[in-house]
Amino acid sequence: MMLPRGYGSITKRDKTYKRCYWARGASVYYIDEETGELKEKRKSLGFFSTRKEALHALEKYHRERNLLSRDDATFAEIYERWWQEKFPTVRESTVYTYEHAFDLCGALHKRLISELRLSDLQEIIDKSNKNYPTLKTMKILMIQVFNYAVKYDLVLKNYATYVDIGRYKNKNPNKMERDKFSHEQVKSLWNTVECKYDYISLMLLYTGVRISELLNLEKVNVHLYEQYFFVKESKTDNGIRKVPIHDKILPFFEEWYNSSPEDYKYLLYDKEFTKLTYIEYVRKYYKPLMTKLDITLTPHCCRHTCISMMSEKGVDPTYIKLIVGHSGAMSLTERVYIHIDIQDLVLAINKI
Structure with missing residues:
Protein backbone atom coordinates (compact mmCIF):
# COMPACT_ATOMS: atom_id res chain seq x y z
CA MET A 1 0.00 0.00 0.00
CA MET A 2 1.40 3.33 -1.09
CA LEU A 3 1.48 6.12 1.48
CA PRO A 4 0.26 9.62 0.56
CA ARG A 5 2.85 12.09 -0.73
CA GLY A 6 4.41 14.01 2.16
CA TYR A 7 3.16 11.46 4.71
CA GLY A 8 6.47 9.72 5.31
CA SER A 9 7.73 6.25 4.57
CA ILE A 10 8.08 2.72 5.89
CA THR A 11 11.23 0.94 4.76
CA LYS A 12 11.76 -2.79 5.18
CA ARG A 13 15.27 -3.81 6.16
CA ASP A 14 16.90 -7.22 5.87
CA LYS A 15 14.89 -10.00 7.55
CA THR A 16 17.83 -10.77 9.83
CA TYR A 17 16.73 -7.77 11.89
CA LYS A 18 14.05 -8.56 14.48
CA ARG A 19 12.53 -5.12 13.94
CA CYS A 20 12.86 -4.74 10.21
CA TYR A 21 10.32 -1.98 9.51
CA TRP A 22 11.73 1.56 9.71
CA ALA A 23 9.19 4.39 9.99
CA ARG A 24 10.24 7.93 9.04
CA GLY A 25 8.47 11.23 8.58
CA ALA A 26 8.51 13.14 5.31
CA SER A 27 11.58 15.10 4.24
CA VAL A 28 11.93 18.63 5.54
CA TYR A 29 14.21 21.06 3.69
CA TYR A 30 15.88 24.02 5.35
CA ILE A 31 18.70 26.49 4.92
CA ASP A 32 21.68 25.85 7.18
CA GLU A 33 22.26 29.14 9.05
CA GLU A 34 26.03 28.59 9.18
CA THR A 35 26.75 27.41 5.62
CA GLY A 36 23.76 28.82 3.73
CA GLU A 37 23.30 25.44 2.03
CA LEU A 38 19.97 23.68 1.44
CA LYS A 39 19.75 20.58 3.62
CA GLU A 40 17.32 17.72 4.07
CA LYS A 41 16.10 16.35 7.39
CA ARG A 42 13.90 13.31 8.06
CA LYS A 43 12.43 12.32 11.41
CA SER A 44 13.10 8.71 12.38
CA LEU A 45 10.16 7.27 14.32
CA GLY A 46 11.84 3.98 15.17
CA PHE A 47 12.06 0.36 14.10
CA PHE A 48 9.14 -2.06 14.42
CA SER A 49 8.44 -5.78 14.14
CA THR A 50 5.50 -5.42 11.75
CA ARG A 51 4.42 -2.97 9.08
CA LYS A 52 1.21 -2.41 11.04
CA GLU A 53 3.16 -1.19 14.08
CA ALA A 54 5.23 1.12 11.89
CA LEU A 55 2.07 2.51 10.29
CA HIS A 56 0.57 3.18 13.74
CA ALA A 57 3.74 5.10 14.65
CA LEU A 58 3.33 7.27 11.53
CA GLU A 59 -0.35 7.87 12.33
CA LYS A 60 0.51 8.93 15.88
CA TYR A 61 3.24 11.21 14.59
CA HIS A 62 0.86 13.03 12.24
CA ARG A 63 -1.92 13.12 14.84
CA GLU A 64 0.37 14.83 17.35
CA ARG A 65 1.89 17.06 14.71
CA ASN A 66 -1.48 18.24 13.44
CA LEU A 67 -2.56 19.32 16.92
CA LEU A 68 -0.28 22.31 16.53
CA SER A 69 0.33 24.33 13.42
CA ARG A 70 3.99 24.89 12.61
CA ASP A 71 3.28 28.56 12.01
CA ASP A 72 1.31 29.49 15.12
CA ALA A 73 2.45 27.16 17.92
CA THR A 74 3.41 29.13 21.03
CA ASN A 174 18.55 35.96 46.11
CA LYS A 175 19.49 32.97 48.21
CA MET A 176 17.82 34.20 51.38
CA GLU A 177 14.67 35.16 49.51
CA ARG A 178 14.62 31.71 47.93
CA ASP A 179 15.12 29.86 51.19
CA LYS A 180 12.58 31.50 53.44
CA PHE A 181 9.51 33.68 53.71
CA SER A 182 10.16 37.22 54.91
CA HIS A 183 8.42 38.52 58.04
CA GLU A 184 6.18 40.63 55.81
CA GLN A 185 5.22 37.60 53.72
CA VAL A 186 4.35 35.57 56.82
CA LYS A 187 2.21 38.45 58.07
CA SER A 188 0.48 38.71 54.69
CA LEU A 189 -0.22 34.99 54.79
CA TRP A 190 -1.92 35.30 58.18
CA ASN A 191 -4.05 38.15 56.85
CA THR A 192 -5.05 36.24 53.71
CA VAL A 193 -5.94 32.69 54.79
CA GLU A 194 -9.64 32.00 54.36
CA CYS A 195 -10.15 28.24 54.50
CA LYS A 196 -8.56 25.15 55.97
CA TYR A 197 -6.65 24.45 52.75
CA ASP A 198 -4.96 27.83 53.21
CA TYR A 199 -4.15 26.82 56.78
CA ILE A 200 -1.80 24.13 55.50
CA SER A 201 0.85 26.70 54.55
CA LEU A 202 0.85 28.05 58.11
CA MET A 203 0.87 24.51 59.52
CA LEU A 204 4.04 23.92 57.51
CA LEU A 205 5.56 27.25 58.54
CA TYR A 206 5.01 26.67 62.27
CA THR A 207 6.00 22.99 62.48
CA GLY A 208 8.94 22.78 60.07
CA VAL A 209 7.76 19.44 58.70
CA ARG A 210 8.25 18.36 55.11
CA ILE A 211 5.11 18.59 53.01
CA SER A 212 5.17 14.81 52.49
CA GLU A 213 5.24 14.28 56.27
CA LEU A 214 2.12 16.38 56.75
CA LEU A 215 0.25 14.80 53.84
CA ASN A 216 1.02 11.31 55.20
CA LEU A 217 0.09 12.20 58.79
CA GLU A 218 -2.57 9.87 60.21
CA LYS A 219 -5.13 11.06 62.76
CA VAL A 220 -4.14 8.29 65.15
CA ASN A 221 -0.73 9.98 65.46
CA VAL A 222 -2.17 13.43 66.23
CA HIS A 223 -2.37 14.18 69.96
CA LEU A 224 -4.30 17.42 70.32
CA TYR A 225 -4.49 17.46 74.11
CA GLU A 226 -0.73 16.96 74.51
CA GLN A 227 -0.21 19.35 71.58
CA TYR A 228 2.03 17.27 69.32
CA PHE A 229 1.94 14.75 66.48
CA PHE A 230 4.15 11.80 65.65
CA VAL A 231 5.84 11.53 62.26
CA LYS A 232 6.17 7.82 61.52
CA GLU A 233 7.02 8.18 57.81
CA SER A 234 9.88 10.46 56.81
CA LYS A 235 12.56 10.98 54.19
CA THR A 236 15.22 9.88 56.70
CA ASP A 237 15.36 7.73 59.83
CA ASN A 238 16.16 10.86 61.83
CA GLY A 239 12.87 12.30 60.62
CA ILE A 240 10.87 9.84 62.73
CA ARG A 241 9.99 12.11 65.64
CA LYS A 242 7.45 13.94 67.80
CA VAL A 243 6.61 17.41 66.48
CA PRO A 244 5.15 20.09 68.79
CA ILE A 245 2.10 22.05 67.65
CA HIS A 246 2.37 25.83 68.06
CA ASP A 247 -0.47 27.51 69.98
CA LYS A 248 -1.29 29.65 66.92
CA ILE A 249 -1.95 26.70 64.64
CA LEU A 250 -3.53 24.31 67.16
CA PRO A 251 -7.04 25.45 66.05
CA PHE A 252 -6.11 24.51 62.46
CA PHE A 253 -5.15 20.99 63.52
CA GLU A 254 -8.36 20.74 65.54
CA GLU A 255 -10.50 21.83 62.59
CA TRP A 256 -8.88 19.34 60.24
CA TYR A 257 -9.07 16.55 62.81
CA ASN A 258 -12.74 17.10 63.69
CA SER A 259 -14.06 17.81 60.20
CA SER A 260 -13.52 14.36 58.70
CA PRO A 261 -15.43 11.10 59.36
CA GLU A 262 -14.24 9.13 62.39
CA ASP A 263 -13.10 6.23 60.23
CA TYR A 264 -11.11 8.44 57.84
CA LYS A 265 -7.39 7.69 58.22
CA TYR A 266 -5.48 10.87 57.41
CA LEU A 267 -5.51 14.34 58.96
CA LEU A 268 -5.67 16.08 55.58
CA TYR A 269 -8.05 15.20 52.78
CA ASP A 270 -9.46 16.45 49.52
CA LYS A 271 -13.08 17.48 49.10
CA GLU A 272 -14.10 13.87 48.41
CA PHE A 273 -12.53 12.66 51.68
CA THR A 274 -9.68 10.86 49.98
CA LYS A 275 -6.00 11.41 50.67
CA LEU A 276 -4.74 14.83 49.60
CA THR A 277 -1.84 14.37 47.19
CA TYR A 278 1.13 16.66 46.72
CA ILE A 279 0.12 17.49 43.15
CA GLU A 280 -3.46 18.33 44.09
CA TYR A 281 -2.40 20.44 47.07
CA VAL A 282 0.16 22.46 45.11
CA ARG A 283 -2.02 23.01 42.04
CA LYS A 284 -5.37 23.67 43.68
CA TYR A 285 -4.41 25.40 46.91
CA TYR A 286 -0.76 26.33 47.49
CA LYS A 287 0.03 27.84 44.10
CA PRO A 288 -3.15 29.98 43.85
CA LEU A 289 -2.56 31.29 47.38
CA MET A 290 1.06 32.20 46.64
CA THR A 291 0.04 33.82 43.35
CA LYS A 292 -2.47 35.97 45.20
CA LEU A 293 0.31 37.12 47.54
CA ASP A 294 2.87 37.49 44.73
CA ILE A 295 5.19 35.00 46.46
CA THR A 296 7.40 32.68 44.40
CA LEU A 297 8.48 30.19 47.06
CA THR A 298 8.02 26.43 47.17
CA PRO A 299 6.31 24.49 50.00
CA HIS A 300 9.75 23.31 51.15
CA CYS A 301 10.67 26.94 51.89
CA CYS A 302 8.19 26.76 54.79
CA ARG A 303 10.57 24.33 56.47
CA HIS A 304 13.55 26.67 56.00
CA THR A 305 11.45 29.54 57.35
CA CYS A 306 10.52 27.66 60.52
CA ILE A 307 14.16 26.83 61.22
CA SER A 308 15.14 30.45 60.61
CA MET A 309 12.39 31.82 62.88
CA MET A 310 13.41 29.51 65.73
CA SER A 311 17.04 30.49 65.33
CA GLU A 312 16.15 34.20 65.33
CA LYS A 313 14.17 33.75 68.58
CA GLY A 314 17.07 32.04 70.30
CA VAL A 315 15.63 28.52 70.45
CA ASP A 316 18.26 26.03 71.62
CA PRO A 317 19.92 24.40 68.56
CA THR A 318 19.31 20.95 70.07
CA TYR A 319 15.59 21.67 70.25
CA ILE A 320 15.58 22.88 66.64
CA LYS A 321 17.24 19.66 65.47
CA LEU A 322 14.71 17.55 67.35
CA ILE A 323 11.71 19.50 66.04
CA VAL A 324 12.68 19.40 62.36
CA GLY A 325 14.25 15.94 62.38
CA HIS A 326 17.90 16.84 62.04
CA SER A 327 18.91 14.67 64.97
CA GLY A 328 21.59 13.06 62.81
CA ALA A 329 23.46 16.36 63.06
CA MET A 330 23.41 16.23 66.86
CA SER A 331 26.59 15.68 68.83
CA LEU A 332 27.19 12.45 70.72
CA THR A 333 26.40 14.22 74.00
CA GLU A 334 23.11 15.52 72.63
CA ARG A 335 22.05 12.11 71.37
CA VAL A 336 23.02 10.09 74.43
CA TYR A 337 22.64 12.30 77.47
CA ILE A 338 19.95 14.85 76.64
CA HIS A 339 16.33 13.76 76.93
CA ILE A 340 13.78 16.48 76.24
CA ASP A 341 10.09 16.28 77.13
CA ILE A 342 7.55 17.11 74.42
CA GLN A 343 6.20 20.00 76.51
CA ASP A 344 9.64 21.58 76.41
CA LEU A 345 9.46 21.41 72.62
CA VAL A 346 6.00 23.03 72.69
CA LEU A 347 7.44 25.90 74.73
CA ALA A 348 10.31 26.17 72.26
CA ILE A 349 8.15 26.33 69.14
CA ASN A 350 5.85 28.88 70.82
CA LYS A 351 8.74 31.35 70.89
CA ILE A 352 8.32 32.10 67.20
Whole structure:
Protein backbone atom coordinates (compact mmCIF):
# COMPACT_ATOMS: atom_id res chain seq x y z
CA MET A 1 0.00 0.00 0.00
CA MET A 2 1.40 3.33 -1.09
CA LEU A 3 1.48 6.12 1.48
CA PRO A 4 0.26 9.62 0.56
CA ARG A 5 2.85 12.09 -0.73
CA GLY A 6 4.41 14.01 2.16
CA TYR A 7 3.16 11.46 4.71
CA GLY A 8 6.47 9.72 5.31
CA SER A 9 7.73 6.25 4.57
CA ILE A 10 8.08 2.72 5.89
CA THR A 11 11.23 0.94 4.76
CA LYS A 12 11.76 -2.79 5.18
CA ARG A 13 15.27 -3.81 6.16
CA ASP A 14 16.90 -7.22 5.87
CA LYS A 15 14.89 -10.00 7.55
CA THR A 16 17.83 -10.77 9.83
CA TYR A 17 16.73 -7.77 11.89
CA LYS A 18 14.05 -8.56 14.48
CA ARG A 19 12.53 -5.12 13.94
CA CYS A 20 12.86 -4.74 10.21
CA TYR A 21 10.32 -1.98 9.51
CA TRP A 22 11.73 1.56 9.71
CA ALA A 23 9.19 4.39 9.99
CA ARG A 24 10.24 7.93 9.04
CA GLY A 25 8.47 11.23 8.58
CA ALA A 26 8.51 13.14 5.31
CA SER A 27 11.58 15.10 4.24
CA VAL A 28 11.93 18.63 5.54
CA TYR A 29 14.21 21.06 3.69
CA TYR A 30 15.88 24.02 5.35
CA ILE A 31 18.70 26.49 4.92
CA ASP A 32 21.68 25.85 7.18
CA GLU A 33 22.26 29.14 9.05
CA GLU A 34 26.03 28.59 9.18
CA THR A 35 26.75 27.41 5.62
CA GLY A 36 23.76 28.82 3.73
CA GLU A 37 23.30 25.44 2.03
CA LEU A 38 19.97 23.68 1.44
CA LYS A 39 19.75 20.58 3.62
CA GLU A 40 17.32 17.72 4.07
CA LYS A 41 16.10 16.35 7.39
CA ARG A 42 13.90 13.31 8.06
CA LYS A 43 12.43 12.32 11.41
CA SER A 44 13.10 8.71 12.38
CA LEU A 45 10.16 7.27 14.32
CA GLY A 46 11.84 3.98 15.17
CA PHE A 47 12.06 0.36 14.10
CA PHE A 48 9.14 -2.06 14.42
CA SER A 49 8.44 -5.78 14.14
CA THR A 50 5.50 -5.42 11.75
CA ARG A 51 4.42 -2.97 9.08
CA LYS A 52 1.21 -2.41 11.04
CA GLU A 53 3.16 -1.19 14.08
CA ALA A 54 5.23 1.12 11.89
CA LEU A 55 2.07 2.51 10.29
CA HIS A 56 0.57 3.18 13.74
CA ALA A 57 3.74 5.10 14.65
CA LEU A 58 3.33 7.27 11.53
CA GLU A 59 -0.35 7.87 12.33
CA LYS A 60 0.51 8.93 15.88
CA TYR A 61 3.24 11.21 14.59
CA HIS A 62 0.86 13.03 12.24
CA ARG A 63 -1.92 13.12 14.84
CA GLU A 64 0.37 14.83 17.35
CA ARG A 65 1.89 17.06 14.71
CA ASN A 66 -1.48 18.24 13.44
CA LEU A 67 -2.56 19.32 16.92
CA LEU A 68 -0.28 22.31 16.53
CA SER A 69 0.33 24.33 13.42
CA ARG A 70 3.99 24.89 12.61
CA ASP A 71 3.28 28.56 12.01
CA ASP A 72 1.31 29.49 15.12
CA ALA A 73 2.45 27.16 17.92
CA THR A 74 3.41 29.13 21.03
CA PHE A 75 5.90 28.18 23.71
CA ALA A 76 3.04 27.66 26.18
CA GLU A 77 1.13 25.39 23.79
CA ILE A 78 4.19 23.21 23.21
CA TYR A 79 4.77 23.08 26.96
CA GLU A 80 1.21 21.86 27.57
CA ARG A 81 1.55 19.13 24.93
CA TRP A 82 4.94 18.04 26.30
CA TRP A 83 3.67 18.13 29.87
CA GLN A 84 0.80 15.76 29.07
CA GLU A 85 3.39 13.17 28.06
CA LYS A 86 5.89 13.98 30.80
CA PHE A 87 3.48 14.28 33.75
CA PRO A 88 2.80 10.56 34.36
CA THR A 89 6.54 9.80 34.55
CA VAL A 90 7.68 12.33 37.18
CA ARG A 91 7.59 12.24 40.96
CA GLU A 92 5.07 14.40 42.76
CA SER A 93 7.81 16.57 44.23
CA THR A 94 9.09 17.34 40.72
CA VAL A 95 5.75 18.65 39.48
CA TYR A 96 5.94 21.98 41.29
CA THR A 97 9.57 22.41 40.24
CA TYR A 98 8.68 22.20 36.55
CA GLU A 99 5.56 24.34 36.87
CA HIS A 100 7.47 26.99 38.82
CA ALA A 101 10.17 27.05 36.13
CA PHE A 102 7.48 27.46 33.46
CA ASP A 103 6.00 30.41 35.36
CA LEU A 104 9.44 32.04 35.46
CA CYS A 105 9.53 31.83 31.65
CA GLY A 106 6.36 33.92 31.44
CA ALA A 107 7.76 36.27 28.80
CA LEU A 108 8.00 33.30 26.41
CA HIS A 109 4.50 31.92 26.89
CA LYS A 110 2.75 33.73 24.03
CA ARG A 111 5.77 33.83 21.73
CA LEU A 112 5.74 31.64 18.61
CA ILE A 113 8.26 28.90 19.22
CA SER A 114 9.36 29.04 15.58
CA GLU A 115 10.48 32.65 16.13
CA LEU A 116 12.38 32.10 19.38
CA ARG A 117 16.16 32.27 19.19
CA LEU A 118 19.02 31.81 21.63
CA SER A 119 19.04 35.51 22.54
CA ASP A 120 15.38 35.32 23.65
CA LEU A 121 16.03 32.35 25.92
CA GLN A 122 19.26 33.78 27.31
CA GLU A 123 17.51 37.04 28.16
CA ILE A 124 14.99 35.16 30.34
CA ILE A 125 17.87 33.59 32.26
CA ASP A 126 19.87 36.80 32.60
CA LYS A 127 16.94 38.87 33.85
CA SER A 128 15.48 36.27 36.23
CA ASN A 129 17.77 37.13 39.16
CA LYS A 130 17.46 33.53 40.32
CA ASN A 131 20.03 31.23 41.89
CA TYR A 132 21.92 28.57 39.96
CA PRO A 133 19.72 25.55 40.86
CA THR A 134 16.62 27.43 39.67
CA LEU A 135 18.37 28.54 36.48
CA LYS A 136 19.38 24.93 35.85
CA THR A 137 15.75 23.83 36.13
CA MET A 138 14.65 26.63 33.79
CA LYS A 139 17.21 25.56 31.20
CA ILE A 140 16.16 21.90 31.49
CA LEU A 141 12.55 22.94 30.93
CA MET A 142 13.46 25.00 27.85
CA ILE A 143 15.45 22.08 26.43
CA GLN A 144 12.56 19.67 27.00
CA VAL A 145 10.02 21.98 25.36
CA PHE A 146 12.27 22.56 22.34
CA ASN A 147 13.02 18.83 22.09
CA TYR A 148 9.29 18.23 21.82
CA ALA A 149 9.01 20.87 19.11
CA VAL A 150 11.92 19.32 17.20
CA LYS A 151 10.34 15.88 17.57
CA TYR A 152 7.25 17.02 15.67
CA ASP A 153 9.13 19.21 13.17
CA LEU A 154 7.76 22.44 14.62
CA VAL A 155 11.31 23.80 14.83
CA LEU A 156 14.55 22.55 13.30
CA LYS A 157 17.00 23.45 16.05
CA ASN A 158 17.05 23.32 19.83
CA TYR A 159 18.49 26.71 20.80
CA ALA A 160 17.93 25.97 24.50
CA THR A 161 20.94 23.65 24.57
CA TYR A 162 23.17 26.69 24.02
CA VAL A 163 21.75 28.75 26.91
CA ASP A 164 24.61 29.73 29.24
CA ILE A 165 24.03 29.40 32.97
CA GLY A 166 27.64 28.63 33.90
CA ARG A 167 28.41 32.23 34.78
CA TYR A 168 25.87 32.03 37.62
CA LYS A 169 27.16 28.80 39.17
CA ASN A 170 28.82 30.43 42.17
CA LYS A 171 26.30 33.22 42.54
CA ASN A 172 23.05 33.15 44.48
CA PRO A 173 21.58 36.64 43.94
CA ASN A 174 18.55 35.96 46.11
CA LYS A 175 19.49 32.97 48.21
CA MET A 176 17.82 34.20 51.38
CA GLU A 177 14.67 35.16 49.51
CA ARG A 178 14.62 31.71 47.93
CA ASP A 179 15.12 29.86 51.19
CA LYS A 180 12.58 31.50 53.44
CA PHE A 181 9.51 33.68 53.71
CA SER A 182 10.16 37.22 54.91
CA HIS A 183 8.42 38.52 58.04
CA GLU A 184 6.18 40.63 55.81
CA GLN A 185 5.22 37.60 53.72
CA VAL A 186 4.35 35.57 56.82
CA LYS A 187 2.21 38.45 58.07
CA SER A 188 0.48 38.71 54.69
CA LEU A 189 -0.22 34.99 54.79
CA TRP A 190 -1.92 35.30 58.18
CA ASN A 191 -4.05 38.15 56.85
CA THR A 192 -5.05 36.24 53.71
CA VAL A 193 -5.94 32.69 54.79
CA GLU A 194 -9.64 32.00 54.36
CA CYS A 195 -10.15 28.24 54.50
CA LYS A 196 -8.56 25.15 55.97
CA TYR A 197 -6.65 24.45 52.75
CA ASP A 198 -4.96 27.83 53.21
CA TYR A 199 -4.15 26.82 56.78
CA ILE A 200 -1.80 24.13 55.50
CA SER A 201 0.85 26.70 54.55
CA LEU A 202 0.85 28.05 58.11
CA MET A 203 0.87 24.51 59.52
CA LEU A 204 4.04 23.92 57.51
CA LEU A 205 5.56 27.25 58.54
CA TYR A 206 5.01 26.67 62.27
CA THR A 207 6.00 22.99 62.48
CA GLY A 208 8.94 22.78 60.07
CA VAL A 209 7.76 19.44 58.70
CA ARG A 210 8.25 18.36 55.11
CA ILE A 211 5.11 18.59 53.01
CA SER A 212 5.17 14.81 52.49
CA GLU A 213 5.24 14.28 56.27
CA LEU A 214 2.12 16.38 56.75
CA LEU A 215 0.25 14.80 53.84
CA ASN A 216 1.02 11.31 55.20
CA LEU A 217 0.09 12.20 58.79
CA GLU A 218 -2.57 9.87 60.21
CA LYS A 219 -5.13 11.06 62.76
CA VAL A 220 -4.14 8.29 65.15
CA ASN A 221 -0.73 9.98 65.46
CA VAL A 222 -2.17 13.43 66.23
CA HIS A 223 -2.37 14.18 69.96
CA LEU A 224 -4.30 17.42 70.32
CA TYR A 225 -4.49 17.46 74.11
CA GLU A 226 -0.73 16.96 74.51
CA GLN A 227 -0.21 19.35 71.58
CA TYR A 228 2.03 17.27 69.32
CA PHE A 229 1.94 14.75 66.48
CA PHE A 230 4.15 11.80 65.65
CA VAL A 231 5.84 11.53 62.26
CA LYS A 232 6.17 7.82 61.52
CA GLU A 233 7.02 8.18 57.81
CA SER A 234 9.88 10.46 56.81
CA LYS A 235 12.56 10.98 54.19
CA THR A 236 15.22 9.88 56.70
CA ASP A 237 15.36 7.73 59.83
CA ASN A 238 16.16 10.86 61.83
CA GLY A 239 12.87 12.30 60.62
CA ILE A 240 10.87 9.84 62.73
CA ARG A 241 9.99 12.11 65.64
CA LYS A 242 7.45 13.94 67.80
CA VAL A 243 6.61 17.41 66.48
CA PRO A 244 5.15 20.09 68.79
CA ILE A 245 2.10 22.05 67.65
CA HIS A 246 2.37 25.83 68.06
CA ASP A 247 -0.47 27.51 69.98
CA LYS A 248 -1.29 29.65 66.92
CA ILE A 249 -1.95 26.70 64.64
CA LEU A 250 -3.53 24.31 67.16
CA PRO A 251 -7.04 25.45 66.05
CA PHE A 252 -6.11 24.51 62.46
CA PHE A 253 -5.15 20.99 63.52
CA GLU A 254 -8.36 20.74 65.54
CA GLU A 255 -10.50 21.83 62.59
CA TRP A 256 -8.88 19.34 60.24
CA TYR A 257 -9.07 16.55 62.81
CA ASN A 258 -12.74 17.10 63.69
CA SER A 259 -14.06 17.81 60.20
CA SER A 260 -13.52 14.36 58.70
CA PRO A 261 -15.43 11.10 59.36
CA GLU A 262 -14.24 9.13 62.39
CA ASP A 263 -13.10 6.23 60.23
CA TYR A 264 -11.11 8.44 57.84
CA LYS A 265 -7.39 7.69 58.22
CA TYR A 266 -5.48 10.87 57.41
CA LEU A 267 -5.51 14.34 58.96
CA LEU A 268 -5.67 16.08 55.58
CA TYR A 269 -8.05 15.20 52.78
CA ASP A 270 -9.46 16.45 49.52
CA LYS A 271 -13.08 17.48 49.10
CA GLU A 272 -14.10 13.87 48.41
CA PHE A 273 -12.53 12.66 51.68
CA THR A 274 -9.68 10.86 49.98
CA LYS A 275 -6.00 11.41 50.67
CA LEU A 276 -4.74 14.83 49.60
CA THR A 277 -1.84 14.37 47.19
CA TYR A 278 1.13 16.66 46.72
CA ILE A 279 0.12 17.49 43.15
CA GLU A 280 -3.46 18.33 44.09
CA TYR A 281 -2.40 20.44 47.07
CA VAL A 282 0.16 22.46 45.11
CA ARG A 283 -2.02 23.01 42.04
CA LYS A 284 -5.37 23.67 43.68
CA TYR A 285 -4.41 25.40 46.91
CA TYR A 286 -0.76 26.33 47.49
CA LYS A 287 0.03 27.84 44.10
CA PRO A 288 -3.15 29.98 43.85
CA LEU A 289 -2.56 31.29 47.38
CA MET A 290 1.06 32.20 46.64
CA THR A 291 0.04 33.82 43.35
CA LYS A 292 -2.47 35.97 45.20
CA LEU A 293 0.31 37.12 47.54
CA ASP A 294 2.87 37.49 44.73
CA ILE A 295 5.19 35.00 46.46
CA THR A 296 7.40 32.68 44.40
CA LEU A 297 8.48 30.19 47.06
CA THR A 298 8.02 26.43 47.17
CA PRO A 299 6.31 24.49 50.00
CA HIS A 300 9.75 23.31 51.15
CA CYS A 301 10.67 26.94 51.89
CA CYS A 302 8.19 26.76 54.79
CA ARG A 303 10.57 24.33 56.47
CA HIS A 304 13.55 26.67 56.00
CA THR A 305 11.45 29.54 57.35
CA CYS A 306 10.52 27.66 60.52
CA ILE A 307 14.16 26.83 61.22
CA SER A 308 15.14 30.45 60.61
CA MET A 309 12.39 31.82 62.88
CA MET A 310 13.41 29.51 65.73
CA SER A 311 17.04 30.49 65.33
CA GLU A 312 16.15 34.20 65.33
CA LYS A 313 14.17 33.75 68.58
CA GLY A 314 17.07 32.04 70.30
CA VAL A 315 15.63 28.52 70.45
CA ASP A 316 18.26 26.03 71.62
CA PRO A 317 19.92 24.40 68.56
CA THR A 318 19.31 20.95 70.07
CA TYR A 319 15.59 21.67 70.25
CA ILE A 320 15.58 22.88 66.64
CA LYS A 321 17.24 19.66 65.47
CA LEU A 322 14.71 17.55 67.35
CA ILE A 323 11.71 19.50 66.04
CA VAL A 324 12.68 19.40 62.36
CA GLY A 325 14.25 15.94 62.38
CA HIS A 326 17.90 16.84 62.04
CA SER A 327 18.91 14.67 64.97
CA GLY A 328 21.59 13.06 62.81
CA ALA A 329 23.46 16.36 63.06
CA MET A 330 23.41 16.23 66.86
CA SER A 331 26.59 15.68 68.83
CA LEU A 332 27.19 12.45 70.72
CA THR A 333 26.40 14.22 74.00
CA GLU A 334 23.11 15.52 72.63
CA ARG A 335 22.05 12.11 71.37
CA VAL A 336 23.02 10.09 74.43
CA TYR A 337 22.64 12.30 77.47
CA ILE A 338 19.95 14.85 76.64
CA HIS A 339 16.33 13.76 76.93
CA ILE A 340 13.78 16.48 76.24
CA ASP A 341 10.09 16.28 77.13
CA ILE A 342 7.55 17.11 74.42
CA GLN A 343 6.20 20.00 76.51
CA ASP A 344 9.64 21.58 76.41
CA LEU A 345 9.46 21.41 72.62
CA VAL A 346 6.00 23.03 72.69
CA LEU A 347 7.44 25.90 74.73
CA ALA A 348 10.31 26.17 72.26
CA ILE A 349 8.15 26.33 69.14
CA ASN A 350 5.85 28.88 70.82
CA LYS A 351 8.74 31.35 70.89
CA ILE A 352 8.32 32.10 67.20
